[in-house]
Amino acid sequence: MTPRKAAPPTRERGRDAYHHGNLPEALVLAARRLVRERGAKGFSLADVCRAAGVSVAAPYRHFASREELLAALAARGFEELGAALSAALEEGDGIADALARMAGAYLAFARRRPAEYALMFANSAGVLLPEGTRTRAGPTAYDRRAARGGEAHRHARHAQQLGSALFRLVVARLAEQASTPAERALFAGDGGRRTVSAFWALCHGVAALGVARHLDREWLDPALVVDRLVAPWLAGLVGRDAR
């Protein structure tokens, strides 16, 4: 959007064929490997550089900071989680079944990639600092470079949450599958987003407490989560609206 001057014609944007051969991708992959091996805090940007075989200053051509590299990794995590949820949604037969499958997929993701999952919600800039704070004011060196060279990069920014596209898809698909007026009412208009948000909170609660080892082992079983949380919640909602 907003093409100030005609875009350079022949070269494709960040596909491959760079010096290194797509360093941003290599960095994200290296970071992901380290996150899986050593946990979300168990590595440094320097480690990532060593793993990718570049100097410690190289990442700053593509990412404004270590935080932004991790944000890119988190964004990738959200994409994968979204894909898993979409797949589960499509397999579902009826609202209750679809929600149960999605909960299973959600919890499976968190259990198989605990460090990445924790990272996705450890959005330090947005979460851990109060409202408008920035650790260091003023544009960073990366910003100055980026300002000069058009708009260039941006590897994070996208999908810093479960994209609203996915949200809309889930609402629409569940609305289709509704078989009673009460079920339909749950996904009509803005209420649909509300219902899905509640479902997300439900899944995230179990996933986050589970990853943090605050819950008994039994909660690793999606069947228990569905039986003691998802199903009762849905039944309660439907039952009330039916009355």
Add this chain to the structure above:
Amino acid sequence: MTPRKAAPPTRERGRDAYHHGNLPEALVLAARRLVRERGAKGFSLADVCRAAGVSVAAPYRHFASREELLAALAARGFEELGAALSAALEEGDGIADALARMAGAYLAFARRRPAEYALMFANSAGVLLPEGTRTRAGPTAYDRRAARGGEAHRHARHAQQLGSALFRLVVARLAEQASTPAERALFAGDGGRRTVSAFWALCHGVAALGVARHLDREWLDPALVVDRLVAPWLAGLVGRDAR
């Protein structure tokens, strides 16, 4: 517990009257202030020392690492949260009301102390590293000192979760307030712990997503959380067991 040799008779353990006058407490308070002002990652151990007016090496007489100081802070957070939950529990009239009040207290805590809440669940050693990993093996200097001088310190360790004491209290109190057989069944035996765990997951899901700004503003209202999550969930559970 396990008093190897008779404890030193006259001096009280870590009350006050040290060189500094209870440095551990001063450090925790300074850290808490910085967490509230600058967020969970917006400060360094050196900053805490400057705020407390001691040298950067002083904390290591009382805490093994920066992580352990933050753990102590988190433990304090869990204590406060537990107290708020207990108070709400006692005010409740009936299970549904008690749970609604506890949910309100829980969400209020997370909303009023977002950085501390995030910290409480960012237990890096336990959460963010895979199973048995340690960043650096071998006993630290603090460990060696502590091994020599009996068992000495320990400011964290306690209450790294919502204490099981609180858990038992909640289960017992709710079991008393149950007015139907179905409600009573929810809190009988191990099932009680399960039910309260589910409730915790529910609250944590909304609180964590809310703190991370992943939910719409409307979810800041406890009434909505109760109406769309807590109440339906409870009604669903009770309704099913009643059948």
Add this chain to the structure above:
DNA sequence: ACGTCATGTTAATGACGCTAACATTGGGGG
């Protein structure tokens, strides 16, 4: 009075995040 041990300080170490200044490379316009 004294010595001892808890408590705190000074100084030093290695790693890290980040920046500026310099080097290289590959593709497109003259």
Add this chain to the structure above:
DNA sequence: CCCCCAATGTTAGCGTCATTAACATGACGT
């Protein structure tokens, strides 16, 4: 066809941090 330039990567260096060892101090019991 070649050269220029911008994108990409490197080297060197700065300030900070967490952590440690070695040293200082002072309160308390003997």
